[in-house]
Amino acid sequence: MTDFSNFTAPGINNLHPYVPGKPIEELERELGLSGTIKLASNENPLGPSPLGRKAAAESIAGINLYPDDSGYRLKAKLAAKYGLAPEQLVLGAGSSDVIDMVARTFLSPGGNAVFSRYGFAMYPIYTTAAGAQCRVADALPAEHKDMPYGHDLEAMAALVDEGTRVVFVANPNNPTGTWLEAGVLRTFLQDLPEEVIVVLDEAYTEYVTEPDFPNGVAWLAEFPNLLVTRTFSKIYGLAGLRIGYGMANAALIDLIGRVRHPFNVNTPALAAAEAALDDETFLQRSRNTNTAGLVQLASGFSSMGLSWIPSIGNFITVNVQRDGTQVYQQLLKKGVIVRPVANYDLPEHVRVTVGTEMENQRFLDALQEVLEA
Structure with missing residues (x-):
């Protein structure tokens, strides 16, 4: 039997798949x-969101047709919600799909991505699959008085060099639930080289009630290298439909949209997400x-x-x-x-x-x- 492991892209043989x-x-x-x-x-x-569930059920009659690849209606609604142009949005099969697009667009052999030790398990998978190096910063110690196991932004910044193309920051972070205040995160963004793409993963932001929790969307005009990802899988209850989105400046969205798979978001997901935004x-x-x-x-x-x-x-x-x-x-x-x-x-x-x-x-x-x- 042929040993196909001899023909894989660099790093693939040592990858461990994500375990749900x-x-x-x-x-x-x-x-x-x-x-x-x-x-x-x-x-x-x-x-699921009752409004989203109803809309998804009603959309089933049209699933003999391909979905709207542009996601026009949902993008328009999200753009109105966040004060953006539709061109500043990209849709994905969950926010992890958007993160994968970023990796496939900007990471390649010779480059690297920086993330925290306890960051989301897909960051190293996407980075390695793109042939790039993972640079993992130590997290704050377990005995830290304010944020045990949290992102150490100074340690992350210290790993950024001329080969760094992407920095992944999850806020709140999974699996630790730790978070970064607005002031420290904004300073971190200001100090990074402008050619480094920062993915601010905000999958759980709608659950947050902390008064000093940052809204990454508000910083998009200030930081052209910032991309914010969010999802309908968590608080909206649409995990089984797989839909999320990314927000950034239009030029950045245009680049990552070039590697997006066609029809990557299905018709019931588009309908449910649009309706759920009102719930x-x-x-x-x-x-x-x-x-x-x-x-x-x-x-x-x-x-x-x-x-x-x-x-x-x-x-x-x-x-x-x-x-x-x-x-x-x-x-x-x-x-x-x-x-x-x-x-x-x-x-x-x-x-x-x-x-x-x-x-x-x-x-x-x-x-x-x-x-x-």
Whole structure:
């Protein structure tokens, strides 16, 4: 049999594919369970936006036709929402698709991308697939008084050199839930060379209630090298439809749009996203549920004597004081799916998505039983 590994692009053989959260159906099929709850992939526990769901269902009649490749209606609505021109927007099959476009446009052998140690797992995959070097900055230490495990912007800036083409900054960050204040992030952007593209990954921004949290979109006119990504997968509850978007100056969007796959966003996704933008009632309910859930989970961890990484996303990462993968596996047997994060170099932690009050309590009860056993 031919060994095709001899013919791969540089770096591919050493890549480990992204491992998503375990599907409910798969676990129940394997263990014969029912009533499983999934708190592994940072999905909205309240389901999809009702307005988005209705629009998606109504769009099904037209799926014999290719979708509008320009995404005209959705771009127009997003442009009006953010005070941009439609030419400043690119749509993707999730915001990760947009990040991949950036990597394929600007990264190549001889170049490098800079990101934080606990950054999103796709950053090194996209960088390596493009043939570029990953430059991983140490994060702030676990004992840092304000932001343990957070982005160390000074360490990231120190890794930028003449070969750096892209810097990835997640705010809030996944899987740590840590965040950067407006002042420090703006200074970081000001000090970077203008030829370095900065991807500000704001997948969880709609959940944030912190008063000093930055709005990257407001800085687009000031920083022509800034690209902000957002998604409908999280608070809007449209993860299964795969739709996100990027915002930047029109010249930058034009370049990355040249590598975009045609018809990369499907018809129901376009319809659902457009409608969901009007669903403020659902967004506020989702935000309130998340805020209360973060408090509930933190209180539960405290009662068990566990430490956790303070988070402003829709998830929280807890130190279970033992092998996190083993704890994850024991929780599976109880019909509770969370996320081990050893692949993020956090072997004694698990990440749990904020669920409903009932789901959160079921997880806490199951966790206590596992730890006591």
